[in-house]
Amino acid sequence: MGSEGQEVKLVGAWFSPYVYRVAWALKLKGVQYEFVEQNMRDPNKRSSLLLDCNPIYKKIPVLLHHGKPIVESLFIIQYIDETWKDNPILPTDPYERAMARFWAPLIDEMLLEGLKRMTYTEGEQLMKEMKQVSNALQLLEEMLKGKKFFGGEKVGFLDIAFGWIPIWLGAMEEVAAIDFLNPYQYPLLHIWSNKFKEVHFVKDSLYPKDKLVRFFNKFRESQLKLAPKKI
Template identity: 90%
Template sequence: MASEGQEVKLVGAWYSPYVHRVAWVLKLKGIQYEFVEENLRDLNNKSSLLLNCNPVYKKIPVLLHHGKPIVESLFIIQYIDETWKDNPIFPTDPYERAMARFWAPFIDEMLIEGSRRMLYTEGEQLKEEIKQVSNALQLLEEMLKGKKFFGGEKVGFLDIAFGWITIWLGAIEEVAALDFFNPYQYPLLHIWSNKFKEVHFVKDSLYPKDKLVRFFNKYQESQLKLAAKKIESTT
């Protein structure tokens, strides 16, 4: 395992939920890897490593295994699970496995992208984003009925895919001054969140909420400035 792990690199950024989910799988399987921090403050000055490894989307994360790049977090997780057989995370039942692969990108689009847009939208558009995020959370709440984790009695693929919720959503709520992820409306999600944060490969890898709040404050400022410039250019 160690010799294989030495040839594994993860290119990413500390604040990215997509990167964290890949790191969690690597840690779950005991794979040693090198983390390469990508500085994305200047989007026009991305590293040659990132551009060479992901010339299509030019985004993180990228997994390098024996020098070969794999991109898109959900595809990376599938690759890891199929390459390192120990501690499998996908359901063994073909139907359940297919459903897990369906729900992960579906919820990503609704929840990750929707919650991020809530940081810099207002009016009717903000209401639409809140509705979309709420619908996604309700879907997850329903999926947890009768379960300890999304994977059943132990952490599985969907737990890792949705694990970012445990810290990131609270930080976004604080910056956006909104209350959309409360324990009264989503009790099962909050119970799951607390359990997931205590899992050994997760516990020591979550950044403090205040650090994420500072990051999202800066992100919000940059997006609002960008929106203001677009308005100025059209007037």
């Protein structure tokens, strides 16, 4: 289903996994959209469009549909699913739907935010983040038992929510000099990662890992400069 006559814009930045999951949802639905790139590394260079659309958090992504802004990636995906009915993303079963909504933000905090913190923490805090990341990966491994995708036989809400893992996790591992996604420890997650990268609306949209590594190295350097110095 296309989006003729419907103005759809995605406000984001090339490096953000949160932005990519929204883009994948739009591509799955066949919705044409305009991507509006933002400079997120310098707070003073964020566009008036972003500040007007998301004045509270001043964060990406933002979806603009008919000029109306929707913020927070997981909420945006649900909006997309309810607005464009073809190719459903969320499960139709009420219980499975509730569980998908439960797991997505929890894994975001445990895994994605934990990995980001790992790139610039040390000592006891680093060990704490590492344990949390390992626990999240084990949860994902258990969730994939007996399934091709998190959504079953086809890509669903959780696949799109966790779709950043195949590329972004590898880049973050390289920056933090830690190997997490071991195929022997997490065989199902490893298989899923390879399958997800081959999905038609994902395959041609992933940035090379080395570009993400360079970005996260710069992010790590900037965060370490902000960290309080030990006396």
